[in-house]
Amino acid sequence: MFVKNAWYCAGWDYEFTQSKDSLVTRKIANERVVLYRRLDGVLVAFEDRCPHRQAALSLGRKEGDSLRCMYHGMRFGPDGTCNEIPGQSRIPDRACVRAFPVIEKDNWVWVWMGDPVKADPALIPFAVGPSEPEWNIKTSKMHVKTNYRNEIANLSDLSHITWIHENTVGGSRKYTEVSPEFELIPRGMKTRYWVRSCAAPGAARHLFAPDALFDIHFDICHTIPCTWILHYRLFTAGTATEGESNGQLILDTWSSQAVTPRDEDSVDYYFSWGASRATDFPGGSDMLKEAVVIAFQEDAVQLEAQHIRQKEKPDFQQIDIPLDAGPGKMLWVLDRLLRQEATEQISLSQ
Amino acid sequence: MFVKNAWYCAGWDYEFTQSKDSLVTRKIANERVVLYRRLDGVLVAFEDRCPHRQAALSLGRKEGDSLRCMYHGMRFGPDGTCNEIPGQSRIPDRACVRAFPVIEKDNWVWVWMGDPVKADPALIPFAVGPSEPEWNIKTSKMHVKTNYRNEIANLSDLSHITWIHENTVGGSRKYTEVSPEFELIPRGMKTRYWVRSCAAPGAARHLFAPDALFDIHFDICHTIPCTWILHYRLFTAGTATEGESNGQLILDTWSSQAVTPRDEDSVDYYFSWGASRATDFPGGSDMLKEAVVIAFQEDAVQLEAQHIRQKEKPDFQQIDIPLDAGPGKMLWVLDRLLRQEATEQISLSQ
């Protein structure tokens, strides 16, 4: 089950080059999508399926702004309408390929999988991309064989960084003792909290004295289907027990993360991390990015094992604990959107 | 869905050797088949499934003209009847393995998958095999993960050689502008047409002047389940606009192709190409065979992607175009045979 009327991240803008042969194929929410740039650089997104006999358009050829299916030669303009059928002059109205709204923003490419009329660019979530001049953002991507609900739950409760990520981006029991401030927003949730007098994250511990302590602030904007933008600030531990830390800000960072379901069994994960130019140090942002790459491999092992087990016992009576507050809220937001779309579908068909 | 009362190609005769250990296993139209040669060289084809406990007879041992299952030792004569059961003297009538009619013709091995009573050798399609003395025929084989209907459609409309095979066996837009002459035959279709003043096929273009043009004649006999015999003649371009070319015949060739479905998801493809001894030149027939090997790899990429997409959207509303005339006719012939067999089955069971 996927929300259709939503922007899904299709990758980093640099993956979609202007080159003559650059056709990128993706699977997004169970639909196959092929993307390419027009001569003016604007991106086009089609269903990767020729309307004639379902041939793969991603095996086709760019011709100017058009895309030719290389099976029987039908050619489609950037709006999806056919502009040539070899062997005939008349082109039937139905001979068009489904075109998806596509927008580039903050170095990400976004595709709208639902009704094009509802494709409101204002719904594209805020992010901090690698071209932001004030930030030294490093990017990566990964494929994980789990249902995207597990990724949403994983990102909605960071207490797990105590355990899974003890040697990378977490490692202190302090992360399990926080009191997050949740704020529901139209398609998601904001989460803010302090972790005070905490050891450095595992991957950075060698940079500091063994007993060095820090105040860390997490400020997260999490939206459906799954975009997760983190403003992460690291201070030397201060004496304040509430409100802003009175320690020294030593690292000011942004991590932007987008999880795009391919289907019910796997996701593509596009993510970045990096420090402000003011607080970065040589190798600093690369270290952050490497830490998150390893951390996401740590997550992948667990989320893939979890997915296998969930498929084996779909009716397993699981127990809930207080740490499920964040995941519960985000999955409630997701399920509400899914129900809403299902209801609209029923209304439309009556 | 497969036509049962049909001859299916099980491979090239040289794949079935006389050697003591030569047991060849195939999957044909969802049935497992094991083949071996009797002492006199005649081929035997059994269901590759012991009637005792479904052990694989292809893991068995040839003993004279018999085949012994090497699990519990039951031995079957070339007609499929059991002639030894270790540990007992009485052999029940039911202790026999299903034997399929099998015939060698034109260097191909043919197996009849339906009622043996209906196995008429006259139904085996005409082909030009590598042992034809007047022709220098080269052979190959390939496995493709697509439904065999896609192969039938692919072979019934050669306009696709303009696009998929632009660098091998096609490449000119002329192939999309032909007016084939179709002739329905009892289990298939003959197709004949001229392509006039056409560039050389991609793989042969280096042999001629860049602006050299040719008249090409295609004469195809296509039968169900999927045998496709092509008489292909290449002339220097003449001035005739209808009827036989008045150019010079420079290459006279036959290509014989048999597509055998393993199951709904894949096929074995046995094929050949070669020139007449009169028009061949050093390396000529090898060049033809290599071109078709690469061309079929080009097809396989597209037909496998198409098959994946068809399974994702079995109810996809596809659009039809005039180029579908050939595929439409051949699939109509196939579907008529399938319906006919289904009806016979119902009559038999009443």
Place this chain on the structure above:
Amino acid sequence: MFVKNAWYCAGWDYEFTQSKDSLVTRKIANERVVLYRRLDGVLVAFEDRCPHRQAALSLGRKEGDSLRCMYHGMRFGPDGTCNEIPGQSRIPDRACVRAFPVIEKDNWVWVWMGDPVKADPALIPFAVGPSEPEWNIKTSKMHVKTNYRNEIANLSDLSHITWIHENTVGGSRKYTEVSPEFELIPRGMKTRYWVRSCAAPGAARHLFAPDALFDIHFDICHTIPCTWILHYRLFTAGTATEGESNGQLILDTWSSQAVTPRDEDSVDYYFSWGASRATDFPGGSDMLKEAVVIAFQEDAVQLEAQHIRQKEKPDFQQIDIPLDAGPGKMLWVLDRLLRQEATEQISLSQ
């Protein structure tokens, strides 16, 4: 379909080390199991599935006698009850993981997959393990992609060693001519018989004169789900035609074999073979073990091919022969236990 109230072999005791990181994961009768040793060495077996969100406990961490799930940090004592939930002080009663009774005996580890109240240690079958001082037992293990019923049938009729194992543990037609004495026991069957004046097993033939003959006695205890203990004695051929051989005992051996179904499609096979210290010779027990390793690979090829064919034709009308007496009895014992458990389930749910 699996018998739940039964001891299943989870492996050789040496596979479960005391080391800090030693968590062993198994799939037994469709359930995922994780095993580890307490500080005192006693084994613990849990369902490998955290009751919170189905995370893999086998990706967790041993902490003293407890096991911590490394996703959200829940920690479980060796009886399966939760003794810590990070972020909260109250621990709900339901927060426990399923614990399976587990016992070590004869160097094998046994897990009870059913109602713990019924886990009677007396039901663990007799075996001769590698720590028996009077025997030089060598061990191994293997994974086979077949349904465990095929393994039960395979082990219940050794006539197949004439054919499949002609070069390893069998090879004479004499094995098909035996008259086994069957004795049903509560959860299985004992089988005893002599093979007289028989060639040496294939793998040992090079040790003797080409025409050397032997009397071999098989004494087998076979129990459900699938444990198979063989006392195998090799004598020089004597003149006795019934009762104990009057030849010379030259090799006195035990082979213990346990087949544990992972699921309906595969099994783990734990096995050993070895001679008495009195009759062993340099390299003798290693030769036996190597022979059985190769023999089980020979079986695996056939049992995997058979399993594929059975799934293709689940309703295949197979024929029965007298050699099926042993398999028939053992599968009857299995099916009776399965029916009995199904009936108990229905009674419980009324």
